[in-house]
Amino acid sequence: MSDETATAATTEESTTGRxxxxxxxxxxxxxGLRPGQLAQDEATQTIYSADQGPMLERHLPLAVVWAESVEDVQHIVRTCSAYGVPIVARGAGTGVSGGAHATRGCIVLSLERMNRILDxxxxxxxxxxxPGVINAELNAAAAEHGLMYAPDPASFKISTIGGNVATNAGGLRCAKYGVTRDSVLALDVVMADGSLLHTGHQTFKGVAGYDLTALLVGxxxxxxIVVGVTVRLKYLPREVHTIAAFYQDFRSAAAGVLSxxxxxxxxxxxxxxxxxTLVQLDEMNGSDLQTRGKSLLLIQTDGFGAAAEAAVVREVLAAGGASVTTEASEEAEMLVELRRNSRGVEVDDEFRVGEDIAVPRSKxxxxxxxxxxxxSRFDVRLKVVAHAGDGNLHPTFWMDRVDSATDADALVRLNAALDESIRVGLEMGGTITGEHGVGQYKLRWLGLEQPEPVRELQRRIKELFDPAGILNPGKAI
Incomplete structure (x- = not known):
């Protein structure tokens, strides 16, 4: 047998064996699963191969499986561990950093059917x-008792608590109530060998040992793989006052936050x-926001002191040159809802790149x-929305696709602007991600924020938890 024939035979045997x-x-x-819990058709594989984050490289999973119980997750993880098959866990797929993108040779484990409020x-x-409980559904159940689940990402009507935990999601109410980690008391987690681990406590306070719950969140x-979440609820405010303040420029509005x-x-x-953003909202909703100012600051106070706090806010903002609504109004409430839908809307005739940068509020x-x-320098357009209360901005650089068609370096300039925004944000003491997570997409910038000793320590923690490296490889660290 010739060397060429032997090589071909070996390759065929290897491929066949695989x-x-x-x-x-x-x-x-x-x-180990019931009918309907596993799919291998290409249409399903394609749908579950990615979240809403930028696609760097598409891989179809070997299979998509839907867990319906903790035991299902344990069976799936043990089987994958035995065969060395990577697992990408997924909730509703609303992430925007590629954290739930399928990797080569993986299965996608969907937790969307594990959607019960247990207590x-x-x-x-x-x-x-x-983990598959929808954020809004938990809030609806809590509201019946005068309570609320505080974290409220823009996708709260469709995103799952498990996905919120995975990314340590934030939201509009972060200014007062914090991010997901601040509301998680305990977790039930299936480890890489299929064993079940419980971390944390039922009490609001508890400092025994290392805080593994905080480590696992995000x-x-x-x-x-999170299969159960114990969360702390907050009181549902009996009184809410919403203030809309229009400014003639964006910097003045940012200064209003500090005031x-x-x-x-x-x-x-x-x-x-x-x-x-106001222009886009007007185009989408038939409103006239841009005729009233060039920037909008929305502030909501809540609780028994909401009216008194709102009065102070109106006075401070008016002194800074803003045109301020004089009392709580339905329009202001409507503007908050518009804000919840003002990012992530894809328009067919635009090229866009956007991020999730947080800086100290003083910056x-x-x-x-x-x-x-x-x-201005890169000759691109800019749209910014921000959770200004905690310094978390979502800048988006974009160009009309029509203009880009005759502009050979349009995408180069867009990405150059994005890279510079990351660099400048870090120089101001900020971070590359305030609430969306690193996922797959932001790994290219992680080294700019975290020095190698810190990254190496994280890799060692990952190896301790997941020695075979089968849990969502190539993400987060």
């Missing part, structure tokens, strides 16, 4: 939920929208000025 191994793996995987204790002000499915802080008022919501005005200068 195919047989995959077939056995899928058969064993399916044997809601109004006296303890806690709830225990499965780990993006790389350390374990409210200096007045020592703590709003529940502080949202900032620039002129580009808001400087960073906004820097973003505007970048857009």
């Amino acid at each position: 195919g047989v191994g995959q077939q056995r793996f899928v058969e064993e995987l399916g044997a 809601l204790n109004a006296d303890d002000e806690t709830a225990v939920v499965e 780990s993006e499915g790389t350390l374990g 409210v802080g200096k007045a020592r008022v703590q709003p529940a919501i502080m949202e900032l929208l620039d002129n580009g 808001l005005v400087d960073f906004v000025a820097a973003l505007e200068a970048m857009a």
Whole structure:
């Protein structure tokens, strides 16, 4: 036999062996599940191959499986561990950083069917939920008891608690109530070997040992698969006042955020929208926001002191040159809802790149000025919305697709502006992600924020939790 023939035979044997191994793996995987819990058709594989984040490279999973119980997850993980098959866990797929993108040779484990609220204790002000529970549905259940689940990402009507935990999601109410980690008391987690681990406690306070719960929140499915979440609930405000303040430029609106802080008022919501966002909202909703100002600051106070706090806010903002609504109004409430839908809307005739940068609040005005200068220098357009209360901005650089068709370096300039926004944000003491997670897409910038000793320590933690590296490889760290 010639060397060429021997090589061909070896390659064929290897490929055949791999195919047989995959077939056995899928058969064993399916044997522990009920009919309808496993799919391998291309249409399903394609749908579940990605979340809403930018696609760097598309891979179809070997299979998509839907867990319906903790035991299902354990069976799936043990089978994958035995065959060395990577697992990408997924909730509703609303992430925007590629954290749920399929990787080569993986299965996608959907937790959307594990959607029960297992317990809601109004006296303890806690709830225990499965990972597939929709954020809004938990809030609806809590509201019946005068309570609420505070984290409210823009996707709260469709995103799952498990996905919120995976990315340590934020939202509009972060200014007062914090991010997901601040509301998670305990977790039930299936580890990489299929064992079940419980972390945390039922109480609001508890400092025994290392805080593994906090470590797992935001780990993006790389350390374990969350199958149960115990959350702390907050009181549903009986009174809410919403203020809309229009400014003639974005920097003045950013300065308004700082002026409210200096007045020592703590709003529940502080949202900032620039002129580009107002134009887009007008086009989508038939409103006339851009005729009233070039930037909009939305502030919401809540609780028994809401009216008094709102009065202080109106006075402070008016003194800074804003045109301020004089009393709580339905229009202001409507504007908050528009804000919830003002990012992530894809328009067919635009090229766009956007991010999730947070800077210290004292740097808001400087960073906004820097973003505007970048857009001018790179000859691209800019749209910014921000959770201004905690310095978390979502700048989007974009161009009309028509213009881009005759502009050979359009995408180059867009990405150059994006890269510079990251660099400048870090120089101002900020971070590459305030709430969306690193996922797959932001790994290219992680080294700019975290020095190698820190990254190496994280890799060692990952190895401890997941020695074979099968849990969402290539993400987060």
